[in-house]
Amino acid sequence: MAEGHAVHGMAARVRQLVGQTGRSSGPVTEVFDPAVVDGSAVAGAEAHGKHLLVHLGESRWSGHFHLGMHGRVSVRRHRRALGEDGLPRTDPPVPEGLAWRFLTGAFLLEVTRPTVCELLDAEGLAALHARLGPDPLRDDADPEVAVSRLHRSRRALGVLLLDQGVVSGIGNVYRAELLWRARIDPHSPGRAVPPEALQTLWQDAIDLMTVGLGAGWIVTDPGQLTDARDLLTRGEPVPRWPKRYAVYLRRGRPCPRCGETVRAERMGLQTAYWCPGCQVLHS
Template sequence: MAEGHAVHGMAGRVRRLRGQPGRSSGPVTEDFDPGLLDGLVVADAEAHGKHLLVHVEGTAWSGHFHLGMHGAVSVRRHRRALGEDGLPRTDPPVPAGLAWRFLTATYLLQITRPTICELLDPAGVSTLHQRLGPDPLRDDADPEVAVARLHRSRRAIGLLLLDQSVVSGIGNVYRAELLWRARIDPHSPGSAIPVDALRALWQDAIDLMTVGLGAGWIVTHPDQLVAARDLLVREEPVPRWRKNYAVYLRRGRPCPRCGAAVEAERMGLQTAYWCPGCQVLHR
């Protein structure tokens, strides 16, 4: 499943279509009628956690998409011949699982296999934002709200970080690596973790996910982070180096910090990874 930084990257690519009218197509469902967006103009796109919203001028509707495990968003330039209406004369072949296509004079947007594909009115958009927790990559995220939600719960911090109503956008890779970096055992109740430690955890989530957004992939290794930040400051692309995680997918292997064997167990719907040697269980 795409983590939050990836969905923010998708929103950025969709924003390339801003100001361009397009031909809207796709299957009509109970929740989504692409014909309502036909001939209109993409005004903006945004992400909140793992949810993608596409706002369209000339209508109250916004497209709301959640990609789940297998969904994808594709945005690419094309050179198709244009008709008198300024739009391509022909459409490209329909890919498997197409939910929505928006074809402008220069760009092709296609969303395939989402688990959520619906049109929301402004009230629906507001309700969505309200039910989702703060997102480390959104400018309107309140750190103190995130910290308070984590600290007031007796649930394990490993569960809280993946609960999108508590905080949004953090997935399994970031959960494992953030808690290792913070030296916090994922079984620790949120209420048992010092508030300052939760504030530091939130800030680290912002830092790591910002690099992930800029790089286009999850970077958590200290040396790779330094190199990636330097490249991003210089506005240069970050190569896809070999993924080098501390604990994620490293069950039974030595912790790079203390040498203890990394452990793993099912926590919620996904597997949690942690080092029992240097990640403290707060009680």
């Protein structure tokens, strides 16, 4: 599943279409009618956690997409003969699982196999933002809200970090690596972890996910982070291999910090990985 940095990356690609009008098409459902936004111009795109929003100016509607496990957003430049309306005269072939296509004079945007594909008005947008927790990659995320939500709960921090209503955008890889970097056992109840440690964890989430957004993949290894930051500063691409993690997917292998055997256990909807040697259980 795409973690938040990947959805923010998709929003950035969709923003290439800002100001362009397009032809909207796709299957009609109870919550999505592509004709409603046909002929609109893209006014903006944003991510909140793992949710992608495409704002369509004149229609006053926004497309809301959640990609789940198999969904995909593709944004491609295309060269096709344009009609008098400035839009391509012919449609490209329809890919399998297409939920929405928005075709402008220069770009083809397609959403395939999403788990959510709907149109929201201003009220619907406000309700969506309200039910999602602060997102480390959004400018409007309030660190105090994030820390207090984590700190006031009796639930395990490992569960809280994946609960999109508490904080949003963090997925299974970031959960495992953030908690290892913070030396916190994922079973620690949120309320038992000192707020200062949660503040540090939140800032680390911002730092790591910002690099992840730039690199296009989840970089958490200290050496790879240094290299990735250098490359991003110079505007160069970050190599996608090898991907080094301390605990994620490393069940039964030695912790790179203390040598203890990494453990794994179902926690929330996904498997948590942690080192019992150097990640402290707060209780």
